[in-house]
Amino acid sequence: MKGFCENCRDMVDCGEKNVNKEKSIKGKTVRYAGKEAYCEECKEEIFAAEIRDYNLMQLDAAYREAEDLIKVTDIERILERYDIGKRPLSLLLGWGEGTLTRYVDGDTPSKPYSDILKRILVDKAYYRELLELNKKRISEVAYRKSMAAAEKIPETEGNEISKLESAVKYVLMETSEITPLALQKLLYYAQGFKKAFTDTFMFEQDCEAWAHGPVYRDVYHKYRGYGYNPIEEGRLHYGNIHLTDDEEELLDHIILYFGCYSGKVLEHMTHSEEPWRSARRGLADGERSERVIEKQNIDVYFKKVKEKFKMLNFTDIKDYTKDLFCKLYA
Numbered sequence: 001m002k003g004f005c006e007n008c009r010d011m012v013d014c015g016e017k018n019v020n021k022e023k024s025i026k027g028k029t030v031r032y033a034g035k036e037a038y039c040e041e042c043k044e045e046i047f048a049a050e051i052r053d054y055n056l057m058q059l060d061a062a063y064r065e066a067e068d069l070i071k072v073t074d075i076e077r078i079l080e081r082y083d084i085g086k087r088p089l090s091l092l093l094g095w096g097e098g099t100l101t102r103y104v105d106g107d108t109p110s111k112p113y114s115d116i117l118k119r120i121l122v123d124k125a126y127y128r129e130l131l132e133l134n135k136k137r138i139s140e141v142a143y144r145k146s147m148a149a150a151e152k153i154p155e156t157e158g159n160e161i162s163k164l165e166s167a168v169k170y171v172l173m174e175t176s177e178i179t180p181l182a183l184q185k186l187l188y189y190a191q192g193f194k195k196a197f198t199d200t201f202m203f204e205q206d207c208e209a210w211a212h213g214p215v216y217r218d219v220y221h222k223y224r225g226y227g228y229n230p231i232e233e234g235r236l237h238y239g240n241i242h243l244t245d246d247e248e249e250l251l252d253h254i255i256l257y258f259g260c261y262s263g264k265v266l267e268h269m270t271h272s273e274e275p276w277r278s279a280r281r282g283l284a285d286g287e288r289s290e291r292v293i294e295k296q297n298i299d300v301y302f303k304k305v306k307e308k309f310k311m312l313n314f315t316d317i318k319d320y321t322k323d324l325f326c327k328l329y330a
């Protein structure tokens with residue numbers, strides 16, 4: 001790469017190096033991994049358009065990450081998944097008709113708009129409702145095309161996704177007041193003990209080692225609006241839950257032995273365990289992270305638990321819970 005060095009007053013060869021950069025956006029400091037070009041002759045920094053573009057891209061990604069905003073690629077996935085154009089979807093949502101076009105071109109969405117898009121991406125029932133409710137705003141053809149795509153999704157989507165969705169639905173139906181924080185922990189324990197008892201995982205998806213414990217990302221986005229309040233989903237019914245009898249029985253026991261604790265207690269429990277700890281090695285308390293809790297670590301840890309407590313069936317899980325609670329609070 002060549003560039004003009006103001007210091008040498010000449011076209012020179014540029015080198016590039018990685019630098020940590022930061023920029024203040026709307027009063028918040030956003031840190032990102034950027035680059036700088038420098039003159040190979042005098043080592044002074046020089047301007048290069050490619051580097052500027054690269055840094056803008058990195059900054060945009062870091063800002064979206066920090067604010068938890070939807071990515072452009074995810075917006076494109078929505079359009080494809082529901083077979084709808086940028087303009088009709090904007091109208092459907094009651095937004096200005098050019099809104100999604102601007103987002104796809106790189107404009108950053110506001111937080112509320114971003115949250116709606118994120119939910120649409122993972123929650124096809126929510127989308128179908130929006131579509132039905134607001135069909136007058138778009139053409140008959142666009143409505144029918146998109147509804148057909150939305151209706152086709154359950155058959156084309158992998159089993160694994162509906163396994164996680166099924167477990168969520170089952171837990172919500174079997175509990176009366178559960179917060180998103182607690183729900184995530186129950187899913188995590190179900191995953192761990194399923195593997196320990198049957199040598200297969202319940203969910204294909206990986207969970208991530210977030211500051212408040214293990215998190216299944218899609219589940220987080222679906223229920224984030226409830227914050228620390230219990231999830232209230234009306235109109236739940238037992239249909240369309242794809243779980244084996246064994247899986248339901250395991251979930252019953254997980255709910256029984258872990259579901260009695262608050263989300264905060266469950267958070268402390270997962271924080272004391274090896275899989276979450278090792279995924280967060282080197283991170284400060286409360287630091288954001290998307291690191292995956294490796295399935296292998298979950299496997300090793302829960303098998304050890306099963307051995308240590310000589311568990312023969314699901315009711316023995318209570319020995320572990322009791323022990324954990326006493327260690328942390330007694």
Ligand SMILES: [Zn+2]
Pocket residue numbers: 005006007008009012039040041042043044
């Ligand atoms: Zn120079």
